[in-house]
Amino acid sequence: MTEKLLEIDHLCVDYETGRGDLKALRDITFNVNKGEIVGIVGESGCGKSTLISSILRLTAPNTRFREGEIRFKEQDLLQASERQMRDLRGSDISIVFQDPMQTHNPVLTIGQQMLDIQHRSKQSKADKLSHAAKMLGAVGIPDPDARLKQYPHEFSGGMRQRIAIAMALMSEPDLLIADEPTTALDATLEVQIIERLQELQREFHCAILFISHHLGVIAELCDRVVVMYAGAVVESGEVREIFHNPKHPYTRRLIECDPGHIKERARILPTIPGEVPDLANLPGGCIFRDRCDQAMARCATEVPPLDQLKEGHHAACWLNHAEATS
Amino acid sequence: MSLLNVVDLNTSYGPINVLAGVSFTVEPGETYALVGESGSGKTTVIRAIAGLAPAQDGSVTFEGQEIRGAPESVMRPLRKDMAMMFQDPVGSLSPRLTIRSLITEPYRIQGMKDRDLDAEAKRLLAMVNLPTHFADRYPYQLSGGQARRVGVARALALEPKLILADEPTAGLDVSVQGELLNLLNDLRERLGLAMVIITHNLSVVRHVADRMGIMYLGRLVEEGTTETIFNNPRHPYTRCLLSANPEPDPDARLERIALKGEPPSLLKRPSGCEFRERCPFAKDICTQTPQWEMNGDHGLRCLAPLS
Numbered sequence: 183m184t185e186k187l188l189e190i191d192h193l194c195v196d197y198e199t200g201r202g203d204l205k206a207l208r209d210i211t212f213n214v215n216k217g218e219i220v221g222i223v224g225e226s227g228c229g230k231s232t233l234i235s236s237i238l239r240l241t242a243p244n245t246r247f248r249e250g251e252i253r254f255k256e257q258d259l260l261q262a263s264e265r266q267m268r269d270l271r272g273s274d275i276s277i278v279f280q281d282p283m284q285t286h287n288p289v290l291t292i293g294q295q296m297l298d299i300q301h302r303s304k305q306s307k308a309d310k311l312s313h314a315a316k317m318l319g320a321v322g323i324p325d326p327d328a329r330l331k332q333y334p335h336e337f338s339g340g341m342r343q344r345i346a347i348a349m350a351l352m353s354e355p356d357l358l359i360a361d362e363p364t365t366a367l368d369a370t371l372e373v374q375i376i377e378r379l380q381e382l383q384r385e386f387h388c389a390i391l392f393i394s395h396h397l398g399v400i401a402e403l404c405d406r407v408v409v410m411y412a413g414a415v416v417e418s419g420e421v422r423e424i425f426h427n428p429k430h431p432y433t434r435r436l437i438e439c440d441p442g443h444i445k446e447r448a449r450i451l452p453t454i455p456g457e458v459p460d461l462a463n464l465p466g467g468c469i470f471r472d473r474c475d476q477a478m479a480r481c482a483t484e485v486p487p488l489d490q491l492k493e494g495h496h497a498a499c500w501l502n503h504a505e506a507t508s
Numbered sequence: 509m510s511l512l513n514v515v516d517l518n519t520s521y522g523p524i525n526v527l528a529g530v531s532f533t534v535e536p537g538e539t540y541a542l543v544g545e546s547g548s549g550k551t552t553v554i555r556a557i558a559g560l561a562p563a564q565d566g567s568v569t570f571e572g573q574e575i576r577g578a579p580e581s582v583m584r585p586l587r588k589d590m591a592m593m594f595q596d597p598v599g600s601l602s603p604r605l606t607i608r609s610l611i612t613e614p615y616r617i618q619g620m621k622d623r624d625l626d627a628e629a630k631r632l633l634a635m636v637n638l639p640t641h642f643a644d645r646y647p648y649q650l651s652g653g654q655a656r657r658v659g660v661a662r663a664l665a666l667e668p669k670l671i672l673a674d675e676p677t678a679g680l681d682v683s684v685q686g687e688l689l690n691l692l693n694d695l696r697e698r699l700g701l702a703m704v705i706i707t708h709n710l711s712v713v714r715h716v717a718d719r720m721g722i723m724y725l726g727r728l729v730e731e732g733t734t735e736t737i738f739n740n741p742r743h744p745y746t747r748c749l750l751s752a753n754p755e756p757d758p759d760a761r762l763e764r765i766a767l768k769g770e771p772p773s774l775l776k777r778p779s780g781c782e783f784r785e786r787c788p789f790a791k792d793i794c795t796q797t798p799q800w801e802m803n804g805d806h807g808l809r810c811l812a813p814l815s
Contacts, residue, residue: 225681226652324769338770339546368546368708370767373752377766395681398754402762421758439682440756441689441711447734448715449693451686 186253187356187389188214188237193250195236203246204462205413206232210250211488212408212418214357219383219390221404221421223397223436227458228410230393234359237391238275239267255356272299276350280362282343286334292318292345293330299349317348320385321378340371344378351386359391364399372396376403397440401425406494409433412458412469415488419495429497431474468500476501509572511536511670511702512557517566517576519552519726524774526552528726529566531800536669539696539703541713541734543749544723545771550706551595553723554672557704558592559583570670588618591663593673597655601647607633607658608643614665632661636691653684660688664695673705677712689716710753714738719805722746725774725782728800731807742806742813744789781811789814 195207207229214220222230235241237252239259252259254275259267279285287295296314303310311330318326321344334342343363350358360379364372376399383390394400400407400421407424409417409432417430428434437443438452456473459465468474471481480500488498491505510533519527527549534540542550555561557568559578568576570590575583591614594600601610611632612625629643636657647655656676663671676692677685693716695701707713713720714734721731722745730743741747744765751765768786772778778785780795787794791812798811 225683341770369710369752369754370545370749373754373764373766376754396754397682397756401756401758401760402754425756425758436682437756439686441682441686441709441715442753442756444711444715450690451715453686453690454683455687 184215184218186213187216187218187255188391189251189253190233190237191251191253193233193236193252194248195232195241196246196248197232197242198244198246199462201462205464206461207236208414209488210410210415212415214389214391216356217383217387217389218406219379219392219404221400221407222391222393222410223395223400223407224410225395225436225458227412227461229413230410231361232413233410234277234361234391234393237359238271238277239264272355273302273353274355275357275359276353276355277359277361278343278346278350278363281366282339282346282363283366285346286342288334291331291333292337296330296349296352299352302353313352314348317352318345320351320382321345321348322374323348340367340374343367343371343375347375347378347382351382351388354386355388357389357391359393361393362395363392364394364396372399379403397425397437398442409436413461414469415496415498416470417495417497417499418488419497423495427495429491429495429502430470430499431476431501432470433497435475468498510534511538511571512704513567513569514553514557515567515569517553517556517563517568519549519556519561519563525777526726526774527556527563528777530723530726530728531566532721532728532731534670534702534704537696537700537702538719539705539717541717541720542704542706542723543708543710543713543720545708545749547771547774548723549726550723551674552726554592554674554704554706558587558590558672560592585618588614588666589669591666591668591671593659593663593671593676595674595678597652597659597679598647598650600659601655603647605646606643607645607647607650610647611658611661611665614662618666628665632665635664635695636661637687652679653681653688656680656684656688657691660691660695664699667699669700669702671701671703673703675706675708677707677709685712692716710750721807722749725771725777727782727809728807729783729809732805736806742808742815743810744787744812744814745783747814748788 190210190212193207193210196203197206224230247260297310300310315326323329364375404421407421408415411432417433435454454473459469467483468481468486471477486498486500488496490496491502512534515531517527517530530553544550552561556563563576608629612629615623630640633640633642638657677688717734719733720737721728724745730746741750748765748767765788781798784790784794793811798809800809
C-alpha cells in the first residue's frame with residue numbers, strides 16, 4: 183500500500199504584476215508517495231520554481247495563492263503558520279539548490295555550517311560533528327573529518343553539490359526537493375550525483391521531488407514523471423509510460439527534440455517552433471495549441487481536462503479524451 | 509593551408525599550468541569540438557586563440573599569420589575574420605545598449621562608417637530569425653534563447669571565417685537548443701564558416717562537429733573525426749565521458765564506466781599518465797609518461813589504449 187506524503191491538489195498561484203495577474207500555476211494536481219522519486223520536467227517558464235517555492239512557502243511578496251491545497255502528511259501547508267513552516271523546512275522537507283557554488287557560506291567552514299543546521303538537535307557538539315562527518319562519508323567525500331575544517335572554495339563543484347545533499351539529508355527528511363541539482367555540473371559529475379541520490383534514497387527512504395529539464399537524468403532517476411508546460415500539468419505517469427508511450431503532443435515533441443535521442447548525425451534537429459503563451463494574458467482553450475501539430479478546432483475553445491488514461495497515467499489533451507471516457 | 513593552426517600552446521597563471529601543450533588545426537568550413545570536464549582548459553584555449561587569455565609558449569597561426577601574443581593593433585583587424593560567442597548570453601551583452609547598437613558595434617569598431625547600420629541591423633536580426641522590432645529592445649527584455657541569437661548575430665556581423673563558440677547551447681531548453689544548432693549548421697553551409705565549439709553536451713557534439721578533441725588537465729588526450737570518437741573511443745577517459753551521457757530512455761542499458769575520484773589539482777600534476785589514478789583500465793606501464801601519437805587522423809595520448 184502506497185502512502186501519500188505530498189499531495190498537490192488543484193493548486194492555482196498568481197503573481198500580481200503591473201500588467202495584471204500572471205497565472206504562474208493553474209490547477210496543478212499530483213502527489214508524491216513515501217519513498218518515491220518523482221521528476222518534474224518542463225522548460226523555462228513552466229512554473230517549476232514557483233511550485234517548489236510554494237511548497238516551502240519561500241515565495242515572492244506578490245505571490246497569491248488563489249485556490250487549491252498543498253498537503254504534506256495530511257497537513258494543509260497553505261493554512262500552516264509561519265512558525266509551523268519554519269519547523270518543517272530543513273527537518274521534514276529539505277532542498278538542494280541548483281548552483282553548488284552559491285549554496286554555501288564562503289566564510290564559514292563546512293563543519294561549522296553542518297553544525298549550524300543541527301541547531302534543533304540536543305546532542306553535544308562532538309556528536310554533531312561526528313554526525314556531520316558520517317554524512318560527508320555517505321555522499322562519498324574522502325577523509326571527512328579533515329574536510330570538515332575546510333572552506334567551500336577548497337572543494338570542487340561536484341563535491342560542493344554532494345555536500346549540499348549531505349546537509350539536506352542530515353535531518354533525515356521525509357521529502358527532499360532537488361531543484362536542477364545537476365544543471366551546473368558536467369556529464370561525469372551529473373552521473374555521480376544521480377547515482378549518489380539513488381543510493382541515499384535507498385538508505386534513507388526519503389521521497390525525492392526532482393526538478394530538471396534534462397530528460398536523460400529524469401529517465402534514469404525517477405519512478406514517476408510530471409510534465410509541466412506554461413504553468414500547468416500536461417501529463418503525468420510512470421517513467422516508462424511517459425518515455426515510451428507519451429500521450430500529450432508536448433511530451434512527445436520534447437522527447438523528440440532531445441539530441442541524445444538521435445543517434446545518427448542530423449543536419450536538421452527537431453524543434454518546437456513558437457513561444458510559450460503570455461501567462462498574464464492567457465489564450466482560451468489548450469495552452470499548447472499554437473505550437474501543436476495536431477491541434478483541432480476544439481483545442482481553440484475548450485481547455486482539455488487532465489484525463490486518466492489508465493491507472494496512474496494522466497494527460498490533458500483532447501486527442502485522448504474519447505479514449506479516457508469510453 | 510589550415511585556417512587555424514594551434515601548436516603546443518602553453519598557458520600558466522603563476523604556478524598553475526592551465527594549458528600544457530595543446531595542438532590542433534581547423535580547416536576552412538570545418539567544425540571542431542573541444543570537450544572535457546570543467547577545469548580541463550577548454551575555455552582558456554579559445555580565449556588564448558582570440559588573444560583574450562595569455563599564452564606564454566607555443567604558436568597560433570590564423571591564415572598563416574602568427575598571432576600568439578600579438579598586440580591589439582594586430583588583433584583588432586583580425587577580429588573581423590575571427591569572432592567569439594561567449595558563454596553567458598545575457599552577461600556578454602552590455603545592459604545599457606540597444607540590440608541595434610550591440611549588433612552593429614563590430615562595424616563601428618572596425619571603422620566601417622559607410623555602412624547603413626539600420627539596414628545591417630535588420631539584415632542580421634532576420635538572419636537569426638528575430639523580429640526587426642527587437643532592434644530597439646534592451647538585453648533584459650530578451651529570453652536566454654533570444655540573447656543567444658543576438659550573440660550569434662553579433663558574431664556573424666562581419667562575416668568571419670572562424671567562430672569561437674564557448675558553450676553556445678548551455679542553459680537553453682531542448683526545443684530552443686535545436687533551433688540554435690540548426691541556425692549554426694545552416695550559416696556554416698551558406699557562408700562557409702569554420703567553428704571551434706566548446707561543449708560538455710556530447711549529444712550536441714555528435715550533430716555539429718566534424719572532428720573533436722578531448723581535453724584532460726590542459727592537454728588533448730584523444731582527437732579524431734566525430735564518428736571515430738563516438739564509435740571507437742580508445743582513450744579510457746573518452747570512454748568514461750561517452751558512457752556518462754544520460755539517455756532519454758528509462759530502459760537504456762548503460763554500460764557505465766565510473767571515473768574514480770576527482771580531477772587532480774593543477775598544482776600537483778600526477779606523474780606518468782595524468783589520468784592513471786582515476787582510470788579504471790590503468791596498467792603498470794601507465795607510470796610512464798604517454799606521448800601524443802597520430803594514427804591517420806586519430807590522435808591518442810595513452811599507453812594502454814582500449815580496442
